[in-house]
Amino acid sequence: MGEETAYRELAGALRERLAVIADRAAYEQDAAAHLARLQAASQRIERAADALPRPVPGDLAHFLKGGSFQKALSWLERNVPA
Secondary structure, eight states, X not given: OOHHHHHHHHHHHHHHHXXXXXXXXXXXXXXXXXXXXXXXXHHHHHHHHHTSOSSOOHHHHHHXXXXXXXXXXXXHHHHSOO
C-alpha cells in the first residue's frame, strides 16, 4: 500500500467511526448493533494505523495512541494531500 493510500485509508476509517458515534438514531433503535458497528470501525482504524509507513509522525501517533480520533483526522486533513 502506498504512503498516501495508507493515510487516506486511515482518514476514511476515522470518518467512519465518527459517523457511527454521531448516529444516535441507530443507537436508540438497536444499541447492540450500534456497538458492533463502532467496534468494527475501531478495528478498521487499528488495521489502517498498523499499515502506516514508519515512523508515524509524532503528533499523529500521539493522537491515535490516546484515542483522540477527531484530532488525528484533523491532522490528516492538514498534512496529507486529498
